[in-house]
Amino acid sequence: MKYKQNFKIMQITDKTLVVGVDIAKKVHFARSFDWRGIEVAKTFSFKANGTGFARLIEWARENAKKNGKDKIVVGFEPTGHYWFTFAQAVLEEGMMVVQVNPYHVKSSKELDDNSPSKSDRKDPKTIAMLVKDGRYQIPYIPKGKYAELRKANNLREEWLKKIWAIKNKVQRWLDTYFPEFLEVFSSWEGKAAIITLERIGLPNKIAAMTTNDIVTIWREDVKRAVGVKKAQMLIEAASSSVGLREGLEMAVYEIQLLMREYREVRTIMDGLEVKLEEIVLTIPGAEKMLQIKGVGIKTVAGFLAEVGDITRFNHPDQIIKLAGLNLRENSSGKHKGETTITKRGRSRLRAQLFRAILPMVAKNKEFNELHKYYTTRTENPLKKKQSLMVMCRKLIKIAYKLITEDVSYDPEKMMGDIRRNPEPRAA
Numbered sequence: 001m002k003y004k005q006n007f008k009i010m011q012i013t014d015k016t017l018v019v020g021v022d023i024a025k026k027v028h029f030a031r032s033f034d035w036r037g038i039e040v041a042k043t044f045s046f047k048a049n050g051t052g053f054a055r056l057i058e059w060a061r062e063n064a065k066k067n068g069k070d071k072i073v074v075g076f077e078p079t080g081h082y083w084f085t086f087a088q089a090v091l092e093e094g095m096m097v098v099q100v101n102p103y104h105v106k107s108s109k110e111l112d113d114n115s116p117s118k119s120d121r122k123d124p125k126t127i128a129m130l131v132k133d134g135r136y137q138i139p140y141i142p143k144g145k146y147a148e149l150r151k152a153n154n155l156r157e158e159w160l161k162k163i164w165a166i167k168n169k170v171q172r173w174l175d176t177y178f179p180e181f182l183e184v185f186s187s188w189e190g191k192a193a194i195i196t197l198e199r200i201g202l203p204n205k206i207a208a209m210t211t212n213d214i215v216t217i218w219r220e221d222v223k224r225a226v227g228v229k230k231a232q233m234l235i236e237a238a239s240s241s242v243g244l245r246e247g248l249e250m251a252v253y254e255i256q257l258l259m260r261e262y263r264e265v266r267t268i269m270d271g272l273e274v275k276l277e278e279i280v281l282t283i284p285g286a287e288k289m290l291q292i293k294g295v296g297i298k299t300v301a302g303f304l305a306e307v308g309d310i311t312r313f314n315h316p317d318q319i320i321k322l323a324g325l326n327l328r329e330n331s332s333g334k335h336k337g338e339t340t341i342t343k344r345g346r347s348r349l350r351a352q353l354f355r356a357i358l359p360m361v362a363k364n365k366e367f368n369e370l371h372k373y374y375t376t377r378t379e380n381p382l383k384k385k386q387s388l389m390v391m392c393r394k395l396i397k398i399a400y401k402l403i404t405e406d407v408s409y410d411p412e413k414m415m416g417d418i419r420r421n422p423e424p425r426a427a
Contacts, residue, residue, distance in 0.1 A: 009134035017069040019060050020128030023079040023086065030056060031124040032063045037132055040067045043121050048082065053089035073098060075131035077105050087139065098136040100127050142308045145282050152276045153305035159272060163265045170258050177244055177251050178203050180237040192218050192226045198259045201252045206238035276301050285310065285403030292398065292409050294360035303399065306349035316400035320393050323349045341389055353392040366411045367391060
């Protein structure tokens with residue numbers, strides 16, 4: 001749902017108590033104001049636990065009753081993950097919860113005392129004043145299967161970082177001790193390659209072995225695709241290796257630890273992806289998105305995890321703005337600068353869309369043709385990166401239509417729509 005500035009301002013009336021809260025790890029601070037910005041109570045501190053939340057709610061209700069207010073709006077600046085439990089406690093009491101942009105708080109601090117200083121007493125007032133003026137957002141807190149999906153996707157992203165960290169360490173090890181390894185194996189993540197690193201590891205040990213010795217080790221776990229020819233190539237590469245020849249005992253220990261860690265994290269990743277697939281297939285519209293060639297289960301999961309219930313939006317442009325893919329123009333007077341995307345909003349959603357669009361442009365016929373059209377047209381041709389941004393926006397619009405209207409993907413209709421519309425500006 002998109003809430004315009006006027007709508008948000010109208011939520012604050014003469015019957016509204018505005019409570020600004022500065023969120024911290026252990027102790028939060030709150031101040032309360034009326035709709036004109038007049039403070040109606042002293043600064044209140046409370047602990048970040050159930051008892052503290054109950055005290056804050058009681059304090060807010062007492063202030064509202066004392067000052068003739070029948071509505072309480074609680075605003076805060078999202079600080080890490082510390083606001084999750086607080087927001088839940090306030091929402092369960094039927095109060096309106098809103099967030100203010102940290103950038104707005106930082107920019108507004110000097111209005112009262114001409115100082116950029118930060119304090120537990122100052123920040124709640126700055127937050128409350130922003131709320132009073134309608135400069136807030138109503139947070140979307142996913143529920144049910146959307147909450148499960150977001151958590152599953154967040155976990156996958158976290159473990160994905162861990163596995164990439166391991167891959168980087170393994171690559172560094174290979175570059176240091178056995179640079180020729182990947183001339184024999186196309187990837188070190190194959191079964192035979194992992195066994196070689198775990199059981200043998202260093203070039204000097206491989207060079208001292210026979211082809212039969214190596215094949216015997218491989219055949220314990222790998223029954224196909226490896227043989228005497230591959231073993232001979234490995235021995236030749238090891239015999240002429242330029243890898244380091246010092247510190248080899250700990251080098252062997254290091255690669256064994258890395259292989260063990262890789263197997264464990266890979267197992268966890270596989271389990272997470274199974275759970276992710278189970279959850280995403282229960283989300284309405286997920287199967288419709290999967291009809292688009294090049295869109296896989298991970299793309300759908302990542303998209304819906306970040307967007308949540310897509311029916312809460314009135315128009316796909318709202319999702320485009322959520323992803324930070326809306327355009328901004330940099331111009332002043334006679335100067336007309338370059339039009340770029342804002343990059344405001346959910347960076348993970350923007351990254352997910354960009355990662356998805358790259359293989360789609362290569363493998364999906366419609367997207368490939370559109371990309372070529374945008375980059376080669378005679379009037380206002382786009383750069384490749386600009387065209388990819390346009391394609392990301394197009395993917396959002398298609399997903400919105402498929403899910404909200406419960407229709408099947410039609411490649412021809414998609415091509416027809418884009419040609420009837422005005423040509424998009426460069427992003």
